[in-house]
Amino acid sequence: xxxxxxxxxxxxxxxxxxxxxxxxxxxxxxxxxxxxxxxxxxxxxxxxxxxxxxxxxxxxxxxxxxxxxxxxxxxxxxxxxxxxxxxxxxxxxxxxxxxxxxxxxxxxxxxxxxxxxxxxxxxxxxxxxxxxxxxxxxxxxxxxxxxxxxxxxxxxxxxxxxxxxxxxxxxxxxxxxxxxxxxxxxxxxxxxxxxxxxxxxxxxxxxxxxxxxxxxxxxxxxxxxxxxxxxxxxxxxxxxxxxxxxxxxxxxxxxxxxxxxxxxxxxxxxxxxxxxxxxxxxxxxx
Amino acid sequence: xxxxxxxxxxxxxxxxxxxxxxxxxxxxxxxxxxxxxxxxxxxxxxxxxxxxxxxxxxxxxxxxxxxxxxxxxxxxxxxxxxxxxxxxxxxxxxxxxxxxxxxxxxxxxxxxxxxxxxxxxxxxxxxxxxxxxxxxxxxxxxxxxxxxxxxxxxxxxxxxxxxxxxxxxxxxxxxxxxxxxxxxxxxxxxxxxxxxxxxxxxxxxxxxxxxxxxxxxxxxxxxxxxxxxxxxxxxxxxxxxxxxxxxxxxxxxxxxxxxxxxxxxxxxxxxxxxxxxxxxxxxxxxxxxxxxxxxxxxxxxxxxxxxxxxxxxxxxxxxxxxxxxxxxxxxxxxxxxxxxxxxxxxxxxxxxxxxxxxxxxxxxxxxxxxxxxxxxxxxxxxxxxxxxxxxxxxxxxxxxxxxxxxxxxxxxxxxxxxxxxxxxxxxxxxxxxxxxxxxxxxxxxxxxxxxxxxxxxxxxxxxxxxxxxxxxxxxxxxxxxxxxxxxxxxxxxxxxxxxxxxxxxxxxxxxxxxxxxxxxxxxxxxxxxxxxxxxxxxxxxxxxxxxxxxxxxxxxxxxxxxxxxxxxxxxxxxxxx
Numbered sequence: 001x002x003x004x005x006x007x008x009x010x011x012x013x014x015x016x017x018x019x020x021x022x023x024x025x026x027x028x029x030x031x032x033x034x035x036x037x038x039x040x041x042x043x044x045x046x047x048x049x050x051x052x053x054x055x056x057x058x059x060x061x062x063x064x065x066x067x068x069x070x071x072x073x074x075x076x077x078x079x080x081x082x083x084x085x086x087x088x089x090x091x092x093x094x095x096x097x098x099x100x101x102x103x104x105x106x107x108x109x110x111x112x113x114x115x116x117x118x119x120x121x122x123x124x125x126x127x128x129x130x131x132x133x134x135x136x137x138x139x140x141x142x143x144x145x146x147x148x149x150x151x152x153x154x155x156x157x158x159x160x161x162x163x164x165x166x167x168x169x170x171x172x173x174x175x176x177x178x179x180x181x182x183x184x185x186x187x188x189x190x191x192x193x194x195x196x197x198x199x200x201x202x203x204x205x206x207x208x209x210x211x212x213x214x215x216x217x218x219x220x221x222x223x224x225x226x227x228x229x230x231x232x233x234x235x236x237x238x239x240x241x242x243x244x245x246x247x248x249x250x251x252x253x254x255x256x257x258x259x260x261x262x263x264x265x266x267x268x269x270x271x272x273x274x275x276x277x278x279x280x281x282x283x284x285x286x
Numbered sequence: 287x288x289x290x291x292x293x294x295x296x297x298x299x300x301x302x303x304x305x306x307x308x309x310x311x312x313x314x315x316x317x318x319x320x321x322x323x324x325x326x327x328x329x330x331x332x333x334x335x336x337x338x339x340x341x342x343x344x345x346x347x348x349x350x351x352x353x354x355x356x357x358x359x360x361x362x363x364x365x366x367x368x369x370x371x372x373x374x375x376x377x378x379x380x381x382x383x384x385x386x387x388x389x390x391x392x393x394x395x396x397x398x399x400x401x402x403x404x405x406x407x408x409x410x411x412x413x414x415x416x417x418x419x420x421x422x423x424x425x426x427x428x429x430x431x432x433x434x435x436x437x438x439x440x441x442x443x444x445x446x447x448x449x450x451x452x453x454x455x456x457x458x459x460x461x462x463x464x465x466x467x468x469x470x471x472x473x474x475x476x477x478x479x480x481x482x483x484x485x486x487x488x489x490x491x492x493x494x495x496x497x498x499x500x501x502x503x504x505x506x507x508x509x510x511x512x513x514x515x516x517x518x519x520x521x522x523x524x525x526x527x528x529x530x531x532x533x534x535x536x537x538x539x540x541x542x543x544x545x546x547x548x549x550x551x552x553x554x555x556x557x558x559x560x561x562x563x564x565x566x567x568x569x570x571x572x573x574x575x576x577x578x579x580x581x582x583x584x585x586x587x588x589x590x591x592x593x594x595x596x597x598x599x600x601x602x603x604x605x606x607x608x609x610x611x612x613x614x615x616x617x618x619x620x621x622x623x624x625x626x627x628x629x630x631x632x633x634x635x636x637x638x639x640x641x642x643x644x645x646x647x648x649x650x651x652x653x654x655x656x657x658x659x660x661x662x663x664x665x666x667x668x669x670x671x672x673x674x675x676x677x678x679x680x681x682x683x684x685x686x687x688x689x690x691x692x693x694x695x696x697x698x699x700x701x702x703x704x705x706x707x708x709x710x711x712x713x714x715x716x717x718x719x720x721x722x723x724x725x726x727x728x729x730x731x732x733x734x735x736x737x738x739x740x741x742x743x744x745x746x747x748x749x750x751x752x753x754x755x756x757x758x759x760x761x762x763x764x765x766x767x768x769x770x771x772x773x774x775x776x777x778x779x780x781x782x783x784x785x786x787x788x789x790x791x792x793x794x795x796x797x798x799x800x801x802x803x804x805x806x807x808x809x810x811x812x813x814x815x816x817x818x819x820x821x822x823x824x825x826x827x828x829x830x831x832x833x834x835x836x837x838x839x840x841x842x843x844x845x846x847x848x849x850x851x852x853x854x855x856x857x858x859x860x861x862x863x
Contacts, residue, residue, distance in 0.1 A: 061705035064715035072534040076541025084706045105530035274523035282661040
């Protein structure tokens with residue numbers, strides 16, 4: 001049996017004490033052990049930012065890539081080897097700012113990966129600038145008069161773009177988060193969890209207390225996660241009032257194909273195990 | 287006098303210029319003749335002025351030619367624009383319904399009307415091809431056979447229409463006397479030669495390397511490479527994925543390669559600019575990556591459908607900081623096929639990026655070349671893709687548990703394993719990392735890792751072919767690289783026949799090179815750089831690496847192909863001074 005301890009390594013952690021990333025790290029370990037996935041079967045891909053460092057602090061295969069590009073690298077790897085269990089760690093700046101176009105394209109491709117966005121509504125690694133999810137008017141050292149743009153709504157964008165598994169987690173609720181991660185990894189297709197994560201160093205507005213006052217787990221209500229319109233209504237609520245968490249939308253229609261099921265060659269098996277037969281190729285030459 | 291002719295087919299975009307050119311090229315190729323066909327077109331789908339210029343010869347060709355013996359003007363505008371450039375004794379076939387007195391060398395004919403009476407205006411290009419081949423002296427049976435091959439799948443009706451149209455054109459051509467010297471003589475059936483475009487050859491080179499992921503964002507002139515690969519999607523285990531942008535394209539290629547499947551990203555300079563970030567990722571994480579940069583004039587959007595050789599220094603230096611890479615610049619279709627194969631092999635062997643520099647001229651030109659596409663069925667993909675480094679002095683037993691992705695080794699190459707295929711954990715980061723692949727800021731490790739990556743360069747140099755050089759006696763060398771090869775060589779031969787003491791120096795593999803070897807060749811000689819850029823980028827590189835300055839240059843940066851005559855005229859002026 002795989003245990004959370006199996007993912008512990010001796011790499012020095014570089015997050016601030018009390019960082020909202022720690023419970024996310026714990027929830028990941030719990031989910032992996034619950035799924036009985038040993039370190040060698042896991043492949044973590046990440047971008048740049050405090051969230052991007054996550055795989056370094058876990059004992060398993062990892063590729064810590066470029067700012068914004070984790071989904072592209074992960075997509076390539078999954079196309080190459082469909083047997084890889086890929087989890088992407090990204091942040092609000094990495095995924096919705098630098099990698100926004102890739103986020104939308106990954107949803108449309110419906111590539112079978114799990115995306116965890118550590119969303120703290122601020123840039124942590126570069127010391128506290130506004131992020132794409134910062135509230136309008138949020139003041140920072142850089143945005144002295146407050147931000148001039150309305151926040152990006154990743155949940156709504158994911159839903160209207162056709163994502164089949166859209167969940168919101170909260171670093172303050174490890175148990176719910178571990179369950180969501182495990183559910184996302186079992187989902188065949190693109191699964192995203194936007195995780196509310198307090199930044200103890202640079203976000204004095206969206207603190208643990210602030211989130212706790214607003215989060216509303218949908219599992220405690222009779223939310224029908226197969227109802228896209230209702231799910232969308234939930235994420236269009238004013239976050240200043242209430243922020244629903246949990247699995248908000250899951251495509252339960254039959255016949256929803258992921259990227260690999262749409263391509264004959266990938267349906268046959270892993271591309272890694274299929275080589276070009278040079279005799280066949282030779283016979284096709286002019 | 288060589289038995290050859292040049293045919294130019296000109297008209298608006300969308301009028302089927304290439305259809306006529308390809309029919310002609312295929313018939314000639316299958317009769318054992320040599321073709322060098324250049325496409326010159328605007329960045330538009332309809333209208334404007336485009337042309338295809340085909341040189342046809344009984345003897346092998348190394349370059350294209352500029353002045354046509356026969357101009358096919360599909361619209362009258364083309365006749366006006368192009369007849370000034372006719373070779374001596376050249377004729378014009380003008381597609382027109384107008385009845386007026388044309389000069390003797392202009393033959394008015396309506397391809398459309400002839401096609402209509404044969405059963406459909408749609409076959410007017412076939413009429414033109416029939417007329418051309420008849421004037422050139424090819425037997426009708428050759429064209430008939432080619433039409434059968436091209437149209438049989440489209441049904442009996444389509445085939446019959448095209449045969450009738452071809453015959454109508456052929457008959458019309460019999461009434462035209464071509465004062466040129468060309469005699470259509472079959473010398474075989476095209477065996478032992480290839481006829482294809484550089485773009486197609488590049489795709490075949492990738493497939494022959496067992497490349498199975500092709501990620502791209504459309505950009506002229508590199509789109510043709512991916513389109514060529516896509517032709518094989520139903521028959522070979524490959525994925526051709528049109529990415530959301532070039533950033534995604536290159537990073538998908540890196541991801542697929544990291545997971546163990548060879549992958550290709552092809553683009554042009556603008557897309558390559560975006561890919562430089564991914565290039566750095568591949569370099570930092572020592573992940574094999576092959577990129578083809580099909581150059582076109584820039585900067586920014588530049589001239590989308592035109593040609594240039596102005597990305598050389600950019601390619602050698604692309605991405606921040608410094609790291610080893612391979613840069614190969616093939617000059618012909620077969621060279622392209624082998625350069626792409628070599629790029630895949632070397633990128634895997636040394637775990638460094640390899641870039642193949644092509645350009646619009648090479649991508650889009652179709653040429654006959656003697657030789658064979660070498661498709662090697664022996665190399666097993668497993669050994670190709672997860673190459674263990676050559677044994678070094680460190681013989682410590684590596685177990686799956688003790689596996690280190692970036693283990694320090696004498697030759698700088700660490701064993702590359704694939705994630706998820708064994709108990710060994712494969713860890714890597716774009717940040718500086720330790721031997722295990724974890725993020726580090728340790729000063730000593732950082733410096734050692736930089737050294738590790740750079741220590742590959744000396745061995746890499748040994749893999750490179752020196753520039754081709756002719757001749758030992760020449761005091762003056764025309765020097766160039768990549769697709770300028772043929773024009774330089776032909777111009778050089780012309781100059782020599784005129785009594786000039788001149789040779790050539792042509793670079794195929796450009797980076798990294800053993801520059802001492804280059805120094806030996808060029809010491810005590812005069813270099814005339816022949817390049818399709820403003821600042822003689824190869825000349826600059828030679829000077830940087832050898833300390834030897836070039837003395838003169840023939841440069842062309844108007845986006846149009848480099849014709850041998852242009853070099854000859856300009857080189858003469860230089861040498862007469």
